[in-house]
Amino acid sequence: MIETVNLTRSFDGRRAVDGVTAEFPAGSVTALLGLNGAGKTTLLRLIAGLDRPDGGTVAVCGQHRLGDPRLLGVHLGPDAMNPGHTVHRHLSWLAALGGIGPARIEAALDETGLRERRSVRIGRLSLGARQRLAIAGALLGEPCALLFDEPLNGLDVPGIVWFRSLLRQLAAAGATVVIATHLLGEVTLTADRIALLVDGRLETLGALEQLTPAGEDTREWLETTLLERV
Template identity: 50%
Template sequence: MIEVAGLTKAFRGREVLRGLDHTFADGRLTYLLGLNGAGKSTLLRCIGGVTRPDAGAVRIDGRAPAAFEAPVRHLGMHLSADAFTPGHSARRHLRWLAALGGIPVGRADALLDEVGLAAVADRPVGGFSLGMRQRLGIASALVGNPRTLLLDEPLNGLDVAGVLWMRGRLRQWADEGRCMVVASHALAEVERTADEVVMIEDGRIVTAGTVAGVRGSHTDLEEAFATHVPRVALGHAVAG
C-alpha cells in the first residue's frame, strides 16, 4: 500500500504537485491520467524516492522509501525508457541490479526469458528499439520481486503482441496482491483494465474511483476526461 499525504513539489517556482493526498491499495491496478505537465511523473518519482518533495510524506507499506535497506526487494520502478547505460547489455544491467539488492544473478536470466529479451540479452542497450527498452525496464522493476510497482507509460513503443503481453502481466501482478500504479495516456486500455483511475490536473487530483464511477454518465473515459480536465479543449496549450 502507498500512502501519500500533502505531497507538494515545485520546480523553478512552479508548483507541480499541490498538497496531493491519496492511498493506493494493494491488489489493485491504478492508472494515473493527466495531460503532459499535470504532475503524474513527478508523483511517481516522489513516491519512489527519486525526487524529494518540498512538503508532505510518502509511506510504502508503512515506511518511507528511504528506509528500505534493499529497495529493489520492496519497490520496483520503470520511470523512463532511457534510464540505461547505452553500452551495457541487458544481461549486465539486470545482473548489476540483482547484485545491488543481494539477489542471485540467475534472477536476471530468468527475467530476460520472461520479458522476451533472451535472444538479445548480450547486445548493447543503445541499439534497442523503444519496445525492447520498455521490456528491459519492466524486467528491471521486477528484479527484487517487489510488492509495489511504479510504471510510467509502459505501453509506449510496444507492438500489438507487446500490448497484449503487458495487459496480461499488469492484471496478473495486481491479482497477486501487488500495489500497481501506472501512468498512461492510453485511455482505451485504461478503461479496459483499470481497477482504479486517478485523474490529475495542475498538480491536484480532480477525480478518482473505479472506471465506472469516474465515467459516470459519460459515453466513455475519454469524454469523462475532457469534462474533468477542461484544458483538453485547448489542445495546443501545454503546461511548462
C-alpha cells in the same frame, strides 16, 4: 499499498505536485491520468524517492524508507540505461545494487521475453525492446508495489497485449500498481482505478466502475472528464 499525505514539490516557484493525499491499494491497477505538465512523472518520482518533496510523506507497503527494489519497482522509461551495457549486464548491475540473486535475473528475462537478447547491447535494441528491459528492471526484485511511467511507448501490438496481461497478473498476486499513461483505451482494459492530476492537484481518485456514470462509455467519459478539468 502506497500512501501519500500532503505531498508537495515546487520547481522555480511553480508547484508541480500540490498537496497530493492519496491511497493506492494493494491488488489493484491505478491509472494516473493528466495532460502533459500535470505532475504525473513528478508524483511518481516523489513516491519512488528519486526527488525530495518540499513537504508531505510517502509510505510504500507501510514503510517510509524507500530505495529497496524488493519493496518498490520503478519504471521511468527506456532512456536511463547505459547503451554500452548488454541486457544481462544491465539487469546484473541492478540486481547487485539491490542484493537480488541471479535466479531473478533469469526469471525477469523470461517474464519480459528478452532471454534471446540477453547478450545484445542496449544501444542496439529497438525502443520496444528497451521498454521491455526497463520493465524487467522494475520487476527484478518481485516488489510489493510498482510504478510505470508511459510503459507502452514503443511497444508493438504483441507487446501491448503482453503488458496488459502482466498488469493483471501483478494485481492478482496482490501488488500495488500505478501506471501513468495517455492511452485511455488501455485504461478501460486494464485499470481498476483512476487518479486524475490537474496542475499538480489530485482532482479525482476512485474505482473506475464507480466513477463512470451508468450507461456511459468509459473511454468517452474519461475523455470528457480530462477536457472539463483543464
